[in-house]
Amino acid sequence: MIKAAVFDVGETLIDETRIWCRWADRLDIPRFAFLGVIGGMAATGRPLTDAFELVRPGLDLEAEQSAWAAEEPESLRNNFDGDDLYPDVRRALSELRRRGITVIIAGNQPPQAKSALERLRLPVDAVYTSAEWDLEKPDPKFFTRVIEVAGVEPEEIAYVGDRVDNDVVPVVAAGMVPVLIRRGPWGYLTAELPEAAQARIIDGLDELPDLLSPA
Template identity: 60%
Template sequence: MRSPTRAVVFDVGETLIDETRIWMRWAQRLGVTPLTMLGLIGACAANDQPVTAAFDTIRPGFDVDAEEAAWAAEDPTGLRNTFDADDLYPDVRSALAALRERGLHLVVAGNQPAQALAALRAMNLPVDEIRNSAELGVEKPAPGFFTAVAELAGFAPEEIAYVGDRTDNDVLPAADSGMRPILIRRGPWGHLHAVRPEAARATVVDSLDELVNLL
């Protein structure tokens, strides 16, 4: 018998945040069409490549870190490669509020750069903790990430649900850690990974609103 779920941990990109505008800004920065940028990101998802492969396809040998530094110098107050509250998926606030009303402990924790932490905290989301890989010092899918997340939540792994859009970074390592994995089918990874055999280890949902009754 499964232990009752007492805490829910959420990934960030394409779970809470729609990353479309980020990729549109990158397309403009790199001088390619939005379709080109999004198509290459989709190819990375389909071929299990890191997103850096998309940049390298557009500009072989592209140095993402150097470009981000130059971009920040040119546009220090712009969003550039990060996000704000306008990028939240429409179901985020309502679902989080409903889950919290049911007494669940809510944590946001994903693989995100340092600047994303401030952006998330500025949104005043109805959650108990917000952390990211930069602050935790370990990235998914490393087991240490899920150990750190369980400590943050304050519950045993079997009492925690982890919600994300990928089988490799979210479903499989969360399941291996003893957590209940939930795969949200949105974004390129979510749709592609939902039809993979390993998705059978997770509960698949199409929106965060489905979690309210599910949990």
């Protein structure tokens, strides 16, 4: 019996299309080209940061982000707001809570993401980020923290995410139930990997309530 559902953020709750398009504009790269390179990182198992190195060799990403913030302090830049939520998010999270399932957000996110998520006023019981824990998936310690904050047994926790490497393999190792959502480049691509068979695979969050708490 699932008592807690824990959610990744990017391409699980948040559609990152606008973020990457703004980055493409910032780097003066055609949007389609940059999105294609990001897809290539997903297809080849390379880290996302390699996409920046490919299109702008030698780019100091941290310095670029700081410069961007200084030039456009009021813009979203590489952040998100309510317009970036997938349309099924509020509906599905509300229904999970209505059925008595604790709903928690815990994903790999930079420091500013926690306040951005809290401003969305989502129907959740708690929000955590890798930045505040100083731990990142797939580190097993990240999932130990997930179990601690959920306050139930590992097998009573479903972790929902879009990546096999971050959201399925280490979730199984921690004794939790992985749910892989097929959206975003990693979601579609990694759903085809053999390791994905360890997860329950969904195409949208509206499938979750009946999957985790059958009527």
